[in-house]
Amino acid sequence: MSKRGDELLRSRRLKLDRLVARGVDPFPPRFNRSHTTAEAAAALTAGPAGPDGIGTDVEGVEVSVAGRMIRMRSMGKASFADIEDSEGHLQLFMRQNTLGDDYALLDDLDLGDFVGATGTMMRTRTGEVSVEVQSVMLLAKALRPPPEKFHGLRDVEQRYRQRYLDLIANRDVHATMRARSRIVSAIRAFFDSRGYLEVDTPVLVPVPAGAMAQPFITHHNALDRQLYLRIATELYLKRLIVGGMDKVYEIGRVFRNEGIDADHNPEFTLLESYEAYADYNDIMRLVETLVPQIAQETTGSTTVTYEGVELHLAGPWPRVSLHEGVKEHAGIDLNDYPDAESLANKMRELGVPATYAESRGRLIDKLVGTYVEPKFIQPTFLVDYPVEMSPLAKAMPADPRYAERFEAFAAGMEIANSFTELNDPGVQKARFVEQEELRKRYQGEDLDRMDEDFITALEHGMPPTGGLGIGIDRLVMLITGQQSIRDVLLFPQTRSTQPLPDADDDEDEEPEAEA
RNA sequence: GCCCCCAUAGCUCAGUUGGUUAGAGCGCCUGACUUUUAAUCAGGGCGUCACAGGUUCGAGUCCUGUUGGGGGCACCA
Numbered sequence: 001m002s003k004r005g006d007e008l009l010r011s012r013r014l015k016l017d018r019l020v021a022r023g024v025d026p027f028p029p030r031f032n033r034s035h036t037t038a039e040a041a042a043a044l045t046a047g048p049a050g051p052d053g054i055g056t057d058v059e060g061v062e063v064s065v066a067g068r069m070i071r072m073r074s075m076g077k078a079s080f081a082d083i084e085d086s087e088g089h090l091q092l093f094m095r096q097n098t099l100g101d102d103y104a105l106l107d108d109l110d111l112g113d114f115v116g117a118t119g120t121m122m123r124t125r126t127g128e129v130s131v132e133v134q135s136v137m138l139l140a141k142a143l144r145p146p147p148e149k150f151h152g153l154r155d156v157e158q159r160y161r162q163r164y165l166d167l168i169a170n171r172d173v174h175a176t177m178r179a180r181s182r183i184v185s186a187i188r189a190f191f192d193s194r195g196y197l198e199v200d201t202p203v204l205v206p207v208p209a210g211a212m213a214q215p216f217i218t219h220h221n222a223l224d225r226q227l228y229l230r231i232a233t234e235l236y237l238k239r240l241i242v243g244g245m246d247k248v249y250e251i252g253r254v255f256r257n258e259g260i261d262a263d264h265n266p267e268f269t270l271l272e273s274y275e276a277y278a279d280y281n282d283i284m285r286l287v288e289t290l291v292p293q294i295a296q297e298t299t300g301s302t303t304v305t306y307e308g309v310e311l312h313l314a315g316p317w318p319r320v321s322l323h324e325g326v327k328e329h330a331g332i333d334l335n336d337y338p339d340a341e342s343l344a345n346k347m348r349e350l351g352v353p354a355t356y357a358e359s360r361g362r363l364i365d366k367l368v369g370t371y372v373e374p375k376f377i378q379p380t381f382l383v384d385y386p387v388e389m390s391p392l393a394k395a396m397p398a399d400p401r402y403a404e405r406f407e408a409f410a411a412g413m414e415i416a417n418s419f420t421e422l423n424d425p426g427v428q429k430a431r432f433v434e435q436e437e438l439r440k441r442y443q444g445e446d447l448d449r450m451d452e453d454f455i456t457a458l459e460h461g462m463p464p465t466g467g468l469g470i471g472i473d474r475l476v477m478l479i480t481g482q483q484s485i486r487d488v489l490l491f492p493q494t495r496s497t498q499p500l501p502d503a504d505d506d507e508d509e510e511p512e513a514e515a
Numbered sequence: 516g517c518c519c520c521c522a523u524a525g526c527u528c529a530g531u532u533g534g535u536u537a538g539a540g541c542g543c544c545u546g547a548c549u550u551u552u553a554a555u556c557a558g559g560g561c562g563u564c565a566c567a568g569g570u571u572c573g574a575g576u577c578c579u580g581u582u583g584g585g586g587g588c589a590c591c592a
Contacts, residue, residue, distance in 0.1 A: 071554095125551090150527080151541075152527080211592085214590085485592095
């Protein structure tokens with residue numbers, strides 16, 4: 001402990017020592033709580049409803065409540081303390097002539113301590129729902145001070161790295177994380193009710209395939225081989241479709257070794273679902289049903305406010321073909337530029353940065369990202385992607401330059417990606433080969449990887465299938481109105497994993513000058 | 516990976532053109548107060564100005580580097 005920290009902890013440690021000297025266990029194993037703070041408040045107002053619809057007070061309800069002490073107001077021989085649990089907070093009213101000798105315990109309590117109190121529900125002169133405390137006990141001593149009670153904790157570094165302090169100081173973080181939990185539960189219920197089976201596929205994989213992304217690399221000692229953290233669940237879920245599991249989904253963490261910003265975290269939660277005998281049109285209907293339904297179930301509305309704009313999530317959502325979207329917003333007819341070189345020339349002519357070291361797919365992605373995606377504030381499906389951007393999607397029979405693929409956008413953010421799955425093993429193999437060739441030609445681009453075992457699986461036959469991927473973190477951002485992925489992740493990645501400044505004494509550091 | 520910005524007390528923040536001993540509120544300590552609500556009142560203590568160098572008679576303030584954080588670009592979902 002640093003000298004500075006020692007100063008700050010001294011009074012709390014002194015109180016701890018005094019308590020121990022008096023025979024008080026500062027960390028007792030058990031407290032029998034009868035009511036949460038919310039239940040205790042509800043118990044008081046459980047009487048018959050008056051004309052205003054609010055329940056009348058019930059006299060003398062006995063409760064045992066517990067929580068973290070977040071505020072303390074001592075008037076000498078009477079004190080008020082506010083305790084907080086995950087549901088809310090509640091005032092304790094403690095008087096010396098009721099508590100007797102136990103009243104002295106309050107001298108050794110600090111903000112942040114966990115306390116348990118037993119007493120009867122009452123209302124103070126000013127109408128505050130309170131517990132008139134008959135007995136109070138310390139449940140856990142806090143040896144470090146909590147963040148400031150009024151302004152809360154603002155420092156973003158500390159908020160992310162010591163999320164527990166953020167949760168203590170900023171209650172709205174609880175609400176966001178609770179919403180996230182409800183959203184995930186609602187998604188599970190949605191798929192479960194439609195006959196989908198939730199499955200778990202490997203996180204450690206021999207080939208990081210199924211998406212275009214840089215993998216994290218690791219090593220298995222006993223096998224002495226390189227393994228990767230998955231970048232997608234796609235190819236394993238399709239193997240299950242081959243195996244006859246006709247409707248499967250997985251909600252899992254995937255890992256991409258790429259940049260960190262307001263909407264990218266190196267590990268994020270991806271929902272993927274696959275349904276045999278469905279195509280991307282079916283999946284569009286699924287998505288425009290799923291998203292508003294989840295919003296309705298978790299927020300009570302299909303309208304959400306994001307960056308000050310009302311987004312109407314209720315379907316159906318408009319479909320815009322990628323070809324038309326690029327023609328309208330970028331002024332380029334992709335069909336006139338069938339190769340990377342001619343497209344790059346056209347883009348440079350229009351002042352869009354484009355190099356000859358970029359593949360056609362990547363150039364199109366750039367056009368879409370620059371001109372088209374930002375237009376999609378209200379939920380929109382962008383449909384029919386060029387085949388070279390979609391190595392796992394089935395080509396459109398009417399125009400094989402394009403694939404039966406869509407991405408869904410809202411608030412200018414991609415929230416879903418889906419296609420009619422490519423199930424022809426020969427074509428799939430050729431697409432993988434093409435990806436590997438593009439990788440050699442356009443170094444630095446993320447491309448998909450050959451997965452021979454997956455080809456073998458397809459050779460055993462995969463029925464026509466509609467697949468879907470939804471970034472859960474972004475969906476949570478959308479529904480909860482958060483503008484940073486860090487605010488929907490409990491423990492977002494930070495730049496460094498170095499120990500906190502006041503935790504460094506456990507390290508083998510150079511001795512201090514005075515030592 | 517590149518560019519820009521930020522870092523002052525446990526927390527939230529001031530700190531003038533480089534000028535004496537770095538301030539406020541909350542929290543903390545002492546005292547008063549038996550219905551308070553960010554309780555109030557009186558008194559008190561608190562700092563490696565992120566870290567390491569440099570310029571200067573003098574640095575929280577200017578310069579360089581490092582670390583951490585934020586924003587933007589690139590990459591991606």
